[in-house]
Amino acid sequence: MLDLSKIEAGKFTLDDAPVHVEALLGNISSMLGQKARSKGLRLQIETVSLPHNLHGDPTRLQQALLNYTGNALKFTECGHITLRVKEEAQTDGTATLRFEVEDSGIGIAPEAEAKLFGAFEQADNSTTRKYGGTGLGLAITKKIAEVMGGTAGVTSTEGQGSTFWFTAVLRKGANVVEEAARSVVESAEAIRRDHAGKHILLVEDEAINREVGQMLLEEVGLKVDLAEDGRQAVEKTRSGNYAVILMDMQMPVLDGLEATRQIRQLSGRETTPIVAMTANAFIESKDQCFEAGMDDFIAKPVAPEALYETLLRWLEKGSR
Numbered sequence: 001m002l003d004l005s006k007i008e009a010g011k012f013t014l015d016d017a018p019v020h021v022e023a024l025l026g027n028i029s030s031m032l033g034q035k036a037r038s039k040g041l042r043l044q045i046e047t048v049s050l051p052h053n054l055h056g057d058p059t060r061l062q063q064a065l066l067n068y069t070g071n072a073l074k075f076t077e078c079g080h081i082t083l084r085v086k087e088e089a090q091t092d093g094t095a096t097l098r099f100e101v102e103d104s105g106i107g108i109a110p111e112a113e114a115k116l117f118g119a120f121e122q123a124d125n126s127t128t129r130k131y132g133g134t135g136l137g138l139a140i141t142k143k144i145a146e147v148m149g150g151t152a153g154v155t156s157t158e159g160q161g162s163t164f165w166f167t168a169v170l171r172k173g174a175n176v177v178e179e180a181a182r183s184v185v186e187s188a189e190a191i192r193r194d195h196a197g198k199h200i201l202l203v204e205d206e207a208i209n210r211e212v213g214q215m216l217l218e219e220v221g222l223k224v225d226l227a228e229d230g231r232q233a234v235e236k237t238r239s240g241n242y243a244v245i246l247m248d249m250q251m252p253v254l255d256g257l258e259a260t261r262q263i264r265q266l267s268g269r270e271t272t273p274i275v276a277m278t279a280n281a282f283i284e285s286k287d288q289c290f291e292a293g294m295d296d297f298i299a300k301p302v303a304p305e306a307l308y309e310t311l312l313r314w315l316e317k318g319s320r
Contacts, residue, residue, distance in 0.1 A: 014057040014147060019170055021050055021097070024058060025083050026301035028065050030279030034250070035073055042080040050087055051095050055173040056148065061099070064144045067137035068101035068164045079104030079161070094169050096150065102163040108156040116154060117142045141166055187308035188220045195315045196221030198243040203233040203259070204277070205251040209301075213246065216304055222311075230254025234262045237269055244314050247294065249278035257292040264293040273314040277302055 025045045036043040065083065072081045082102040089096040108116065117138050141164075142152040150167030200222050204210045210226055217224045225240060227233040230247075231254045237245065245263070249256040256276060263269050276289040279300040286297050296314065298306050 015059065016055055016171070017058055018173065019054045019056045019058045019061065020303070021054070021085055022047060023299070023301055023303065024062050024065065025085065027062060027279045027299070028069050028083060030300050031066070032069055032073060036081060039073070039076075040078060041073070041076060044080060044082040046082055046084040048086060050085070050097070051090070051172060053173050054095060054097075054170040056168065056170040060144050060148070061168060064141040064166055065099060065101065067141045068099075068166075071137065071164070072101050072103035072105060072162075076103040076105035076161075088167055093172055095172060096167055096169050098165055098167045100163050100165040102161065104161040107158040107160050107162055108154065109158050113154055113156060117152060138164075144168075187305065187312045190312050191220040191222065191308060191315065195243070195312075197223060198315060199223045199225065199240065200311075201225045201227060201233065201236055201240065201242045201245045203227040203230065203246060203251070203256065204248045205229055206248075209248075213302065213307075216302075216307055217311075220308065230256060230259030230262075233259045234266075237263050237272070238266055241268075242272060243318055244311060245272060245274045246298075247274050247276055248300075249276055249289070256294075257288060260289075260292045260294050273318065275310055275314065 025047065029043055029045060033043055069081065069083065080103070082100075084100040084102065086098045086100075087095060088098045138152075145152045145166035145168055149169035152164075152166035154162055154164045156162035200217050202210060202213045202217065202224055204213060204226075205228050210228070214224050214226065225236055225242070227236050229251045233245070233247065234254070247256040247260060251259075254262075256278075260274050263272070263274065273296070274294045275296040275298060276294045277298050277300050278289075289297055296310055298310055
């Protein structure tokens with residue numbers, strides 16, 4: 001997490017890495033989707049065609065979106081939350097994107113809007129008592145936006161909902177789309193040539209993610225078994241010999257960490273490669289994965305180039 005005082009003191013530098021906007025939005029949806037569903041809310045994503053070669057600080061952008069979406073979940077009892085991104089401006093070297101989180105929640109009184117982005121401000125004291133929180137996340141989000149050359153704000157109708165937004169200027173970099181496409185083709189061809197027919201276990205509780213994952217794996221000639229939760233994964237691993245296990249982290253019945261611990265106790269499965277798949281791409285999660293006995297880590301939503309490159313690495317290790 002970011003310390004507001006560090007940003008204000010100028011002791012804060014941005015990373016410069018490829019930014020995949022669709023992946024960022026997908027990460028938020030994966031992290032908070034279950035919480036939204038448990039409240040009966042629809043969590044929606046709306047995006048438009050964007051430049052593919054953008055560079056910026058994806059971790060800070062994700063934190064800013066998480067701050068907004070987490071607030072929207074807190075203050076919305078029914079209806080929807082929509083994550084939206086638009087292109088606001090473009091030059092030869094930059095693109096200015098506008099990120100929005102719209103909710104059908106309690107809304108904000110006009111007199112409260114002006115001070116909402118100040119540190120430790122809330123709409124009113126009764127809101128703080130009912131919903132908790134200090135409003136610091138909004139102040140941090142605004143500072144992140146400003147450091148990225150943008151700004152932040154809100155439009156709201158009391159009793160009907162709010163749209164929190166921020167803008168960020170991202171740099172156009174090398175053509176990462178062509179690089180990624182080349183990487184996908186090379187890794188896919190190597191798997192198809194050297195490892196076709198090997199068995200993979202895909203452990204994933206979301207039906208659409210299972211379907212997409214199965215399609216990507218079968219596309220390169222691999223045989224796929226599916227498990228919908230950690231308990232099924234343990235049972236299938238007990239009776240099946242897999243070249244690699246792709247393990248979702250957050251699942252009902254038994255999560256990926258505990259499933260991995262149990263698989264490592266099975267005779268002959270102590271060294272089966274287990275690759276974590278998780279939307280929470282922060283260092284603490286990686287440490288948890290490795291402590292549980294996992295071997296590698298792919299951020300969700302899984303990009304084909306990351307999947308094929310990681311699979312190829314572990315399939316080649318198993319062939320030695």
